[in-house]
Structures are given as structure tokens and as C-alpha cells.
Amino acid sequence: MFLLEVGNLKENFAKYFSVEAAVTDELKREVYRVRHAVYCQELGYERTNPNEEETDRYDERSLQIALRAQAHGRIVGCVRLVRTDPDDLAAPLPFETLCADGIDRTIVDPALIDRRHVVEISRLAVLSDYRKRKGDSNSPMAISDEDLGTRDQPRFPYIPVGLYLGLLAAAEFHGIEHLFTLTEPRLARHLTALGFRIHLFGQAVEHRGKRVPSVVFRREAMAHLPGFMQPLYDQMKDEIFRQYACETA
Template identity: 30%
Template sequence: MSNFFDCFELVLATTPALKREVYKVRYQVYCDELGYEDKSQFLQPLERDRFDPHSQHFLIRHKRTGLAAGTARCVVPFDMFGHKQPLPSELFCRHALDPSVITAMGLRRGDYAEVSRIAIPAVFRRCIPVDHPMNLEQRVCHFSPEERVNFPHIATCLYFALAAFYQQCDAIQSMIAMMEPRLMKHLNRAGIYFQPAGQLIDYHGSRQAFILYKDDLLTNIKPLFKPFFERVRKIVDAELASETPLALEIA
């Protein structure tokens, strides 16, 4: 993973143009590829919802082709005026959350944000033979072995970016996520240990509520992944300092 940033770039999507790119990736993954969302609900091929205005969005691009390789958002529990806002899991998966877990951690409503809308296009999340050309956006792309070996690290980079962001937000003490248990196992390899916070449910596939407390993050990242996390954190910190996005304004 030492050459990950030779192949990919990480940016905070804070401009309208970058956010459109994020929404386009989400439409591709959630509507076209996975069929989780109904295309008829969107006037344009852009998947967006009520939570986007009070979210911080992240985007990973493949440098050589310019293709979007992944996106994620951190939904914060306040809007730009400091008014409390619901999180996605509170509206759609409340029955899957175990409130005793949150209570046991000493957390109150507003102390935690939510990881949401992790979207990685199929070409970057599937194992494809090295010599197999891909028809993407009406052009043929070949990915080198060096590029392909970094594909599994896209998800890790997104979660490291989310973690680096919420390390900067004093008002947020923890983050929750509704994710597939197999993704949790993938993150464990890097030392990102969300703990179960609810039961397994069927919501766009098998999903379970997980929670990660801020103080547990830095101490658990595995040594092999620490340089990767530090590189991600420097990128996030630099962009936060220059952009002053929503969550820092309200923290």
C-alpha cells in the first residue's frame, strides 16, 4: 500500500462540481450496479438524499484514467445552524440499533456521527484478471498489476479519511455504521475495530449496526497501516484547513 497514492488521489468533495461527481458514483453503484435505489426517484443520474447537506463527502480518483474509484460520507448530527438532524440509521434502521450499547459508552444523541453511502464501482471492487481489458465510459482501460494490488485498499482509505475527519471534530465522540459483517472483517486487518451495536438485518443485503469510539481508533491501527493512515490524515487535515467544511463550523 506504500504506492497507493501513486495510483489514486483522495479529495474532500466540498464544491458543487465535486459533489456531483460523488452523487454520480453513488447512482452508478446503488442504482445501476446493485439496484438498491429506484432510478425513477431521480431526475438526473445523481443519487442524493436529505442527509447530504449536513455531510462531509470524500472522493477517491484513479489518477491515470481520472475515473472515480470510491466515495463515502460522514453524516453529522447537526445542520449548518447547529440544529439537531436525524442520522440515516435512526430513520431507516432504528429497530436494528441496540440503544444499550450507546448508553453503555456514555454517549448522548448528537455525540456520534454516521458513516454512510460507501460506494466503490464494480471495476475497483472485483477481482479481474490482469490481462482483462475493461470497457469503461466508452473507452477500454487496462490496469497494471501495481494498480490492481491497491484496489482492496480503496475501502480502507475511505474509512481512514472518515476517521481522520472525525478526529478533528470535538463535538463528535463516536461514529456508527450499518455495514456488511464481511466489510468489518476487512477493516479489522488494518486495525479499525467497530464493535457490534445491534442485530443483523436485511437492508440492501445483510447489514449490522457497528460503532467505533474515537479514543479507540489511533491505539488500534496496526503498525503496517500507520504510515498509510498518517498520509491520509495529512491530506484530510490540509483540505479541512483550506476549505473549513460544514462539520468543523458547527463543532
């Protein structure tokens, strides 16, 4: 991996993108339109609809994170954190139903931890113009080995790193400790190569391709966050905390 030549990550990231907590109805609709473009129109995972907004019943209790492109100011990527049902904490999150028989509960058992501090990461989507591998028709966000660069031409995958740091900041604000997801094995491998702690804890299932149940322990992830990412995370955290504070004021 050849990432140490990226220079000042915080300043370089700010040239191209910003990450925001989607707390207003207007910003949430922008997120839903990105999801419709990727999940419905491009990949065909969900049906298209006249409103051109992709939503489901989990959005009512989800934290939405948006990636904005500085070049034109529009939202080009997103991810959400689905929280457990406050009226029925034992009710399964979507991944728990999809891979109920494939979870290795000796590693972590989602049913036995404090479910007030649990989320599922889902609906990760990036518009095709901003994905490195535009020909990769099976993934809403792809990272290839080339995205990590070479010794002579170092590169940095700003989009996945920005969204990942954004969701960690949202999780910190809301006291979330366990972040579960169904992830592509390739994406998990590349995020691990970037220095993030992602633990696979079950067998692959077929869900829009092969997906493996995975978990991020937030405190562990922050304790091992690569040092050159810390200034970018601190900046995102300040902004996202401010946005959530304004929402509750």
C-alpha cells in the same frame, strides 16, 4: 492474514489512489455521479434520474470523502459521514430509525452521548471496475478472503482501507468521536481482520441485505491503528486537513 509483505503502504497506495475531502461543488457532483452509477444503475437501490447524480436530504449536512484513481484522475469511490441535525440534535440518524428495536443499548446508546460529535457512515460506493468481486451484485463494495492474499501471494485491499482512513481523518478534523453505521457482517469481519476496531451492537436488520448496527470509537480506532498504516494515515490527514482549512479560509 498475509498483509505484512505489502512494503511501504504509503508509497504503494499513492501509485494507485488518492483520498480527498469533497468540499467543492464540482467534486461533490463527481461523488454523486459515482453513487448514481452504483446505487441506481448497477444495484437498483435508488431510482435513476436524468442528472445521473444520486443525492438525498442528508447530503446537506454530510461530509463527503472521495477516492481518486491515479491512472486517469477520475473519482471511483466514495463514502459520506452524515452529521446530526444542528437544529434538532435529538432527531434520529437514518440507522436509528431503521433498527430502533434491534440496538443493544447496553453496549452504546446513541441517544445518550453528545450528539454534536456523532455521525453515521453511509453511501459507501466503489465503481464495479474497481471492486475485486465484480460478480457480487449485492454490495457496493466487497472484500473477499482472497483480497487479503495468501502467504505466497500477499495482497492488500487499498480501496476500503483508503476510504476508512479518509473518513477517520475527516472525523478527527471535525471532532467526531462516534461513527455509527449499518454494515454487512462480512465487511465488518474483513475490516476487523485488517486491524480496525468495529463493534457490533445490535441485531441484523434487512436493509439491502443483512446489515448489523456497528460503531467505531474514533480514539480507540486510532490508538489501535496498525503501525504500518500510520504513515498513510498521517499523509491523508495532512491533505484532508489542508482541504478543509482552504474551505473555511
